[in-house]
Structure formats: structure tokens, C-alpha cells
Amino acid sequence: MFFSMTKTTGGRTLEKAKDFLQKKRNRVAVAFAAAVILGIAVYFMTNSGEDSAEVLYKAEKELAGQKREETAVGIQNYQGGLHPAFAEYSGEKTLSDLLFSPLIRIKQDGSIDYILAEDIDVSSKGKTYTVRLKDGLKYSDGSKLAAADVKKDLLLLGDGRSSFGFRDCFARLKGYDSNKLTQSEDMEGIEVKDDTTLVFHFTEPDPANMYLFTGGIGRTANRAKNKYLYTGAFMLKGQPANLPMTLEANPNYYDGKVKEKNILVKNINSNNIEAMLTKGNVDITQFQANKSLISRLKKSGVITLYHGSSDVQAVLDFKSDSKSAVNKKEVRQAVCYAFQKERFVTDSLGDSGQAAFSNFKEGSFMAGAEKEMYPYSKEKAEECLKNAGYEKNKKGIFEKGGKELSLTLKADGILYADLFVQQFTKDMKAAGIIVKTTDSGNYDLYYRNAAIPSLTSVGAFLDERNFQDEKLVSLNARLKKAEDLKEAGKVCKEIDEKILNESLTMPVYTERKFAAVGNGSHKIEVKDIDRPFSELLK
Structure with a gap:
């Protein structure tokens, strides 16, 4: 195999939310904490000589009356994009990773986690990739997820208007037409062999080809109404156009029953973030940081650990x-x-x-x-x-x-x-x-x-x-x-x-500057997470 990880997500261990995760004892609770921490914040610092890291923020202040069965999360920059082809902003991408599972995930060390795919064979010349799906895959509505469906879903990721980060991989598929935004469903570069087998034909043996399989799979039933067929650990409850929204367990999740009841997603902005955190209205929060805000939050006792990285x-x-x-x-x-x-x-x-x-x-x-x-x-x-x-x-x-x-x-x-x-x-x-x-x-x-x-x-x-x-x-x-x-x-x-x-400086000048913060209703201390999102603690 010849591929690698170039993102700064995944592949690193974090200090895990010990009480939060041990009390819940289920992979999806861990998944969400990791989704926010790994997917939004790559803000941790590797300890010298150890394969571990500390999360940027953890809250150890217990807030009376804030014990909840559900996990409440606050995000910024939600503009309505949930499907991985439409999720452009960091908050959207975090939610998308929980709603749509990929064929594979590639970790920091270059190794692969097989998610919807059972395995992938690469030809000796590096141009042909044979993908075999796991047996019994279903969409969230219970309908069968077959190879032909995967092809259709992938073509949406390869659309010229897609926000998928590795969209350029599609340009190396045979039959790709750069003059078209939407590729034909009979595109020769993706061949459906049977219900569980697809063969991908690339024009060149680029190791980056493997990243084509890291996009989330899911069907857009009616995007205007926020209606999708999901493959991730969670699915959207109802079709809310805006936040707040509730994510509920996907009963047909490929990896078995999801025990987490609900995830409540709330909107966070510069006007309400301090109150949301200090009053315990959210458990984990994504926000764009600045020095003044961090200083106030630290004084409030919400943030007790602060780290940076290079x-x-x-x-x-x-x-x-x-x-x-x-x-x-x-x-x-x-x-x-x-x-x-x-x-x-x-x-x-x-x-x-x-x-x-x-x-x-x-x-x-x-x-x-x-x-x-x-x-x-x-x-x-x-x-x-x-x-x-x-x-x-x-x-x-x-x-x-x-x-x-x-x-x-x-x-x-x-x-x-x-x-x-x-x-x-x-x-x-x-x-x-x-x-x-x-x-x-x-x-x-x-x-x-x-x-x-x-x-x-x-x-x-x-x-x-x-x-x-x-x-x-x-x-x-x-x-x-x-x-x-x-x-x-x-x-x-x-x-x-x-x-x-x-704490001399806080970046305020690029979209990537976000932090994961626990508000104190749980003790957030993340540890031993090696895989992001909905694939943790199998």
C-alpha cells in the first residue's frame, strides 16, 4: 500500500475526557468529544518522548444542576451544509463527520481504518483500486447501501462545486471530463462489479488516489429540506433549517447500536459564548478565540488547562x-x-x-x-x-x-x-x-x-x-x-x-482558529483516542 496522512487530524492520541467517557461507556459519546476536539481543534502538544498529547482545554469545575443525559455542543459557522459535498465551514464539517461515514480513514502514520469498506486492493502498477464493501450496509432509513449507491454518492463528492477536500482525486479517474461540473454516472473510472465491489481506474499511480475514499457516503434526498440518507453514527432529527438541531442515533449504523441518546447542537457566537460556557448551557464548544475572551474564561474557572502547538x-x-x-x-x-x-x-x-x-x-x-x-x-x-x-x-x-x-x-x-x-x-x-x-x-x-x-x-x-x-x-x-x-x-x-x-497571544486571523472546551458539567480529560469521530472504542 502506498498512501499517507497529511492532515493534522487523527493519528495522534489525546488526553481523553475521563469521567465523561467512562460514565457513558459508549463509543459514540467518545466519538462526539473526539469529533469536536480532533475535527475542529488540532491544538495539542506532543509530550517529549511519549506517544500522547494533551488537549488544549479541559474544564474541571463542576457546575451544579448541569447534569444532562444528552451532550450539548456549540458551534460557529453553520451555514446549512451537512453533506460532505456541501460542508464548507468547520462547524459543518464536524457535524458531517458524525452523519456520514467514509469508506476508509487514513491515520497520521499512513495506516488505514476500514469503515464502510471491508478492504481495498491496489494493483501492482498503482492505477487500479478494487474496493470491497462490508456486508449488510444500510442507509439510515433501512434501505440497502450497495456498490451502485456508493458510486452515485462519490460522484456527488467529485462534483465541481463540492467542498470535499480531496476533490482533485476525481480528476485522475478515467473518463473524467474537466469541462463538466457534474460527471456522468456511467463514468468509466468507477466500475460497479457487483453489489459489494467497485473498481476504480486511475490514469496515473498517484498515492494521493487513496484519499478519494475518505469522503463521507450519504444520499441527498432533498437538500432544500435538509433531508438525507445517513451512514454515520447519528442522523438529523427532523429537518431543521437552522440551529439548534438534534442529532439522534442512527438505528442502521454499520458498527452496531448507538447508545448515546441525543446530541443537541447550538449556535455559538461572540455575543453568547461566554454565558453559554460559564452557565453550563453547552458541554463542548467550538469558537474563534481571542486573548480577552480566553482571559475571562480562565478567570471564571471554566478553562483550567491551556496549550499551544507548532x-x-x-x-x-x-x-x-x-x-x-x-x-x-x-x-x-x-x-x-x-x-x-x-x-x-x-x-x-x-x-x-x-x-x-x-x-x-x-x-x-x-x-x-x-x-x-x-x-x-x-x-x-x-x-x-x-x-x-x-x-x-x-x-x-x-x-x-x-x-x-x-x-x-x-x-x-x-x-x-x-x-x-x-x-x-x-x-x-x-x-x-x-x-x-x-x-x-x-x-x-x-x-x-x-x-x-x-x-x-x-x-x-x-x-x-x-x-x-x-x-x-x-x-x-x-x-x-x-x-x-x-x-x-x-x-x-x-x-x-x-x-x-x-498566554501571550491568540490568533484571530484565520478560519481554522478554534478550540474545544468543556464547560464543567463533565470533567473533560481526553486520553487514548487514536481514531476520530464515530469509529472510536470499537
Whole structure:
């Protein structure tokens, strides 16, 4: 198998809501806590030397009279999108993950959790994927969920207007028509063999193809009336157009009976969030944070633990230009093979956080764990180029037709750009590829990075609006002067620790900045969650 996880969700353990989860003793109660914490907030910090993490916020203050059988949750940014093809905002995506189960989930380490799929076979050439469904699958109304239904549901995810995060995977299916928003139901790239078997035919062996199967499956019966056929642990009670709404157990959930009675979803906004939390009107809340609000909540006793992290997203794009050498498939693959991303990440981040790499836009790879396909070795890179007719010259550089293989790299970003260039250039040269740098628009490869800030992180700290502390300014100066990745990682750890201890800054400038908070009616202390959403504690 050759695939990996690039998101910062899943694959990490969290400190779990001990009382909340042990009292309820059912996977769906855990699922919802995890859905909010994992799906909304990637705001936790890996402990040094341990495969565990602490959730950003936990509430340990008991509130009298707030014991409820149901779980009450507050979310922001709900605009009516529940189906994964329409769920655009974070609150919507959280609900969608509870309502619609995918064929598979890919964890941080690249391993797969099979959900609706029993297994997936990948051909030796990496272009054909055979998906076998679990037996006895049903929609929430009790109707049979067969392979033909899965195909129809997937085509909705691949619609040109879909919000599905891996919609670009559909463009690599045979018969995909880029001129059409909606693909034909007889599209040759998805073949229905029988009621439980589908065969997917891709035009290229991209390890990212596996992510096509991570979209939630469900039927839109009447979107205008919020009426769907669900496959997740929960289903919408009635057809409410707006919040509040109630989620109730799906009686035909593939993994057995759901014991959680109801989940009550409420609207949270800047005007009511403080009252909702401090008065115990919600158990778990998603909200966009700011320093003033966090300070007030901490004083109220609602928030007793506050953590930040330094997740870094690095993107290396291949330029879409017919003249560029990287548009030759063998060269792209050689670059993927040769770049030692895991070493770069480990040395640069150290213990200060985890790293997530996005896929190359032109379909080369997703970094992380697809070692079967792209094992990060110069030997594989050299083999790939030799098969394409390149030969090494006396200088150890590959050439074809007397022209050396030289790639031009443009790099920028708020973090590690210079150090990345050094590492990348070294890795490429070891594999026989020359790398030159440029600041112009005439490049083959473009590297950029950005912290994916948690509530506080290197990314938030480096935002110039947050330079309000002399010690942080000093740390930033040290970061810029770092001579190697390990030194930079140590500085970032100091930044995290300082922000953690003093709560200096709260990001308020991107949609991703949300937190999971328990209000105290349950003691929220999350632990040992390795799988998100409705697939926990099997």
C-alpha cells in the first residue's frame, strides 16, 4: 500500500475526557468529544518522548444542576451544509463527520481504518483500486447501501462545486471530463462489479488516489429540506433549517447500536459564548478565540488547562509549464524519492510539535508514510531517472542529450525557508540533480511554508501583529539566526513554552482558529483516542 496522512487530524492520541467517557461507556459519546476536539481543534502538544498529547482545554469545575443525559455542543459557522459535498465551514464539517461515514480513514502514520469498506486492493502498477464493501450496509432509513449507491454518492463528492477536500482525486479517474461540473454516472473510472465491489481506474499511480475514499457516503434526498440518507453514527432529527438541531442515533449504523441518546447542537457566537460556557448551557464548544475572551474564561474557572502547538505545513509545488522539466513524470517522482522530508521534519521541529505536509499539486505525493511508493531514497531517484534515459556524467549529475538535469527552486515562508533550501539542495545533489534558486516567477519548484497555528504557536507568534513582548522578539531573532534545523526546533520549543505559560497571544486571523472546551458539567480529560469521530472504542 502506498498512501499517507497529511492532515493534522487523527493519528495522534489525546488526553481523553475521563469521567465523561467512562460514565457513558459508549463509543459514540467518545466519538462526539473526539469529533469536536480532533475535527475542529488540532491544538495539542506532543509530550517529549511519549506517544500522547494533551488537549488544549479541559474544564474541571463542576457546575451544579448541569447534569444532562444528552451532550450539548456549540458551534460557529453553520451555514446549512451537512453533506460532505456541501460542508464548507468547520462547524459543518464536524457535524458531517458524525452523519456520514467514509469508506476508509487514513491515520497520521499512513495506516488505514476500514469503515464502510471491508478492504481495498491496489494493483501492482498503482492505477487500479478494487474496493470491497462490508456486508449488510444500510442507509439510515433501512434501505440497502450497495456498490451502485456508493458510486452515485462519490460522484456527488467529485462534483465541481463540492467542498470535499480531496476533490482533485476525481480528476485522475478515467473518463473524467474537466469541462463538466457534474460527471456522468456511467463514468468509466468507477466500475460497479457487483453489489459489494467497485473498481476504480486511475490514469496515473498517484498515492494521493487513496484519499478519494475518505469522503463521507450519504444520499441527498432533498437538500432544500435538509433531508438525507445517513451512514454515520447519528442522523438529523427532523429537518431543521437552522440551529439548534438534534442529532439522534442512527438505528442502521454499520458498527452496531448507538447508545448515546441525543446530541443537541447550538449556535455559538461572540455575543453568547461566554454565558453559554460559564452557565453550563453547552458541554463542548467550538469558537474563534481571542486573548480577552480566553482571559475571562480562565478567570471564571471554566478553562483550567491551556496549550499551544507548532504544526508546520510545507508545500512544494511543481510548476504547470510544458517547458519545465518537472512536468516529466520521472523527474517529479525522482524529486519525491530524493527529498528526505522525514529527516527535515524531525530535525526542524524536534519535540515542539508535529508536522503535516500537503501533497504536491501536480500529483506526485503526500509526504508522511507512503514509503512503499516513495521511500525517500536517492537510489530510487536514480533508478527512476535511469529508466527515463538519463545518465550520470563525471560530476555525478544526471544529464540527457548533453544537458544536465537542473531545477530552479523558489522558496519563501515565515519559517525554515532558508534551512529548507539547504536541505533540499543537498538531497537533490546527492541524487544527481542540480538545484538553483530564484526569486523570480521563472521556477520549476516553489516551496512555501506556513505554521498551522493552534491557539498559540510559532505561526501566530510570527504574525507581526503579535510582536508585543520583548522576549518573543528576542526568540524570533534567535530563530532567524539558527544555523541548523535542530537549533531552530529548540527555539520553537521555547516559544511554545513561553506562550503556554503566559498566554501571550491568540490568533484571530484565520478560519481554522478554534478550540474545544468543556464547560464543567463533565470533567473533560481526553486520553487514548487514536481514531476520530464515530469509529472510536470499537
